[in-house]
Amino acid sequence: MSHSDDPFAPKPEPDAEEQPAPQEAEASPESEPVEVEAEPVEPGEAAQVSKTFDVSEEPKKAKGDSTTWALVAHLGPVVVLFMGISMPLVFLLPLVLLHTVAEGNSAIEHHAKEALNFHLNVALISLVLTVTCILIPLLIPLWVGAMAFGVIATIKTANGELYRYPWIYRVVE
Numbered sequence: 001m002s003h004s005d006d007p008f009a010p011k012p013e014p015d016a017e018e019q020p021a022p023q024e025a026e027a028s029p030e031s032e033p034v035e036v037e038a039e040p041v042e043p044g045e046a047a048q049v050s051k052t053f054d055v056s057e058e059p060k061k062a063k064g065d066s067t068t069w070a071l072v073a074h075l076g077p078v079v080v081l082f083m084g085i086s087m088p089l090v091f092l093l094p095l096v097l098l099h100t101v102a103e104g105n106s107a108i109e110h111h112a113k114e115a116l117n118f119h120l121n122v123a124l125i126s127l128v129l130t131v132t133c134i135l136i137p138l139l140i141p142l143w144v145g146a147m148a149f150g151v152i153a154t155i156k157t158a159n160g161e162l163y164r165y166p167w168i169y170r171v172v173e
Contacts, residue, residue, distance in 0.1 A: 069101050070111035070157045077119050078150035081143060090146075091119035098172075110162055113172050115153070118165040120172075122146045 076097075077090040094115035102109040125142060129135040149165055156163040 066105050066107045067157070067160075069097060069105075069108045071154055073097050073108070073111045073115040074150055074153040074157055074163070077115060078147050078154070081147055081150070089123075091116055091123050094119060107162070111153075111157055113170075114163065114165055115150075116172055117170045118149065118153075118168050119146070121168045 073094050076093040080090045080093060094112045098109065098112040098116060102112045122142065126139060129138050129142065153163045153165065
C-alpha cells in the first residue's frame with residue numbers, strides 16, 4: 001500500500017498558485033432562495049412530527065394473495081395425500097412455500113410453518129409405523145387423520161384465523 005492509498009495519511013496541502021480562483025456566484029432568478037414564514041411554536045408545545053413509512057419493506061402482495069398461499073400451505077399436502085403420494089413426502093410443499101413465497105409475509109410464514117410441522121410429524125409417525133411392519137394397519141387412520149386436520153386447517157385459514165395444529169411437536173419455530 002503506497003502513501004497515496006492510505007486513507008489515514010495526511011493530505012498534502014495544495015500550493016497557493018494551484019488553487020483555482022473562487023468564481024463569483026451569478027445571481028439568477030432561479031437560484032435565489034425563497035423566504036417562507038414559519039408558524040411560531042409556543043414554548044412547551046410539542047411540534048408535530050410527521051411519520052414516514054418505507055414502502056419498500058411492505059409486502060408487495062395483496063391480502064387476498066397471502067390468504068391464497070396460506071390455503072395452499074394447508075390444502076396442498078391434503079391433495080397430495082389424496083392422490084396417493086407417499087406420506088413422508090407431503091411436507092415438501094409447505095417447505096418450498098416457506099422458503100420462497102413466505103419470505104417477508106408473516107401470515108404465509110405462520111401457515112407454512114404450521115403445515116410443515118404437522119406434516120413432518122405425520123411423516124415421522126408413518127416411517128415408524130412402516131419400519132415396525134406390525135403397525136402398518138395404523139397407517140390408514142393416520143392418513144385419514146392427516147387429511148381431516150388439513151381440511152380443518154384450510155377452513156380456519158379461509159376464515160382468516162391463524163390455525164395451530166394440536167398435539168404435534170413443533171420442529172420449525
